[in-house]
Amino acid sequence: MILTTKKLTIIIGLPLVLAFITRFVFGVDNLSSLYAVMSVSFLLLVPFGVGALTIYLSDTSKVRSISYRVFMPWVPILAFLVLTLLFNIEGVACWIMILPVFLAAATCGGLAAGYFKLRRKDSEKIYISLLVLLPFVISPAEQFIGVIPGKYEAYTYIDIKAGKQKIWNNVTRVREIKAEQDKGWLTRTLGFPRPVRAELNYNGVGAYRKAIFEKGLVFHERVLSYEDNRRMVFSIKANPYEIPSTTMDKHVVIGGDYFDVLNGTYVLQQLNKDTFRLHLYSHFKLTTTFNFYASWWAGWIMKDIQNNILQVVKQRTEWR
DSSP states (O other): OOOHHHHHHHHHHHHHHHHHHHHHHHHHHHGGGTSSSSSSSSIIIIHHHHHHHHHHTOOHHHHTTTHHHHTTTTTHHHHHHHHHHTTTSSHHHHHHHHHHHHHHHHHHHHHHHHHHHHHHHHHHHHHHHHHHHHHHHHHHHHHHHHOOOOEEEEEEEEESSSSSHHHHHHOOBOOOOOOGGGGOHHHHHHHHOOOEEEEEEEESOEEEEEEEEEGGGGEEEEEEEEEETTEEEEEEEEOGGGSEEEEEEETBBSSSSSEEEEEEEEEEEETTTTTTEEEEEEEEEEEOOOHHHHHHHHHHHHHHHHHHHHHHHHHHOOOO
């Protein structure tokens, strides 16, 4: 059976309206004690409900196909993605990170709705209504429980064949990084500002270091521990009010409500007479109800930033 334009509009349009209504309600500041976009309820249950409604509105003949139940719920999700980007409701970085979960949850919703549609027709409307309303019911309980901040570490290293002093000079102060030297593929894909340079007023405890990125992002760093040519520990502070609103999505902005970098450490270890291993690790904090998922992305982002800086140091110091 071929879907008519009118039927297709209903199948895609109503779930899309549901997604926008839910996004609006969950984004209202005055309702933040009950509903929040950065929540498990929004991340999992909203696309689940969209997928369920999509299959509920579909003809039974179509729903009998497992591939239809799996992939048709993706259509309103992808339409929601495009429209929220066009109207600047969400940013590209947010969508790249949540899209896999949204698609998987929408498929689960489609499979659940398909089960009720094919096997329990007498109570289908009741079950589908419950699935669609789940975010609004579960979210207040989730917000009441509250977030549990988590601290995580991102560890990276690189081996460099160069003199100790030359390496260390490029660690403490990083002269301007040209665009072609930037190898941070993940952060570039997510639209994060790329690193430009790092300045240090003097070598020693208490020194002020400023890591400057494009688009107004600055990490204010204070040296907490220092051993010349061997180890430097520094606190990191990003002030979100200094970052233009167009630079980063508010849900992933560093130093914002959900993601913050706490400190970093460089350690230079000698492996043999002409090779050193430069370690760089940082600690960051997440404040969400889905740290179990957000920590993967935050860790990948931090490692991408750190590996990018390490390869620049290697490129500038290694013997040719």
